[in-house]
Amino acid sequence: MPADTTTAPLGLRERKRLETRTAISRAAADLFLRDGFHNVSVGEVAKAADVSKVTVFNYFPTKEDLALAPLAEHTGDEVRAVRERPAGTTPLDALRDAFLRDLAAHAPQAGMYEAAAPLVRMILTTPALNARLLAIEADREQALADALAEEAGGLGAVDARVFAAAALGIRRTLVTENFQRLIEGESPVSLLPEARARAVRAFGLLESGFGGYAIR
Secondary structure, three states: OOOOOOOOOOOOOHHHHHHHHHHHHHHHHHHHHHOOOHHHOHHHHHHHHHEEEEEEHOOOHHHHHHHHHHHOOOOOOOHHHHOOOOOOHHHHHHHHHHHHHHOOOOOOHHHOOHHHHHHHHHHHHHHHHHHHHHHHHHHHHHHHHHHHHHHHHOOHHHHHHHHHHHHHHHHHHHHHHHHHHOOOOOHHHHHHHHHHHHHHHHHHHHHHHHHHOOOO
């Protein structure tokens, strides 16, 4: 039986926290894109968001986390896709299908959101942000490997880490390619057919080795 994915409505406190986090993130993105990452202080972000510096650090431990917030929002997507997949499907099915849905929705986590392209360009050209992004991706990979190891039972942690590294490596490559095409001026609508075909081919590369891995 598929997992229950019903989400309870957010309470007032949770909504306020989400609104504050979003306001800080948007203010930071606007300032970083206008003035450059290294030319903006956390104090300036706090002022633009109408909060204190302490509040900013309560939500984002580092300045790098501020810049990466729009991308880091989706770090749990793969684990949810694996855990909530229907009976009779594999983790590979779940990850591929989730990515294809994100592509069709022109979602930022699939590299298909034009408004995020300038931010991604800043991240890719700023060494400090690249380093922090690699750390976030490593945590993401470990979380997926842990979830897969639970699902696979006796197949073991090493197989789970190999699968997670391969699957997320494919995803990162596809997302980076899509954003690069947007940065070069292509639109999500014109890019979608090629991006979808590329994703199907890429995930298909895992099919022979992991096609039946951890099927329910």
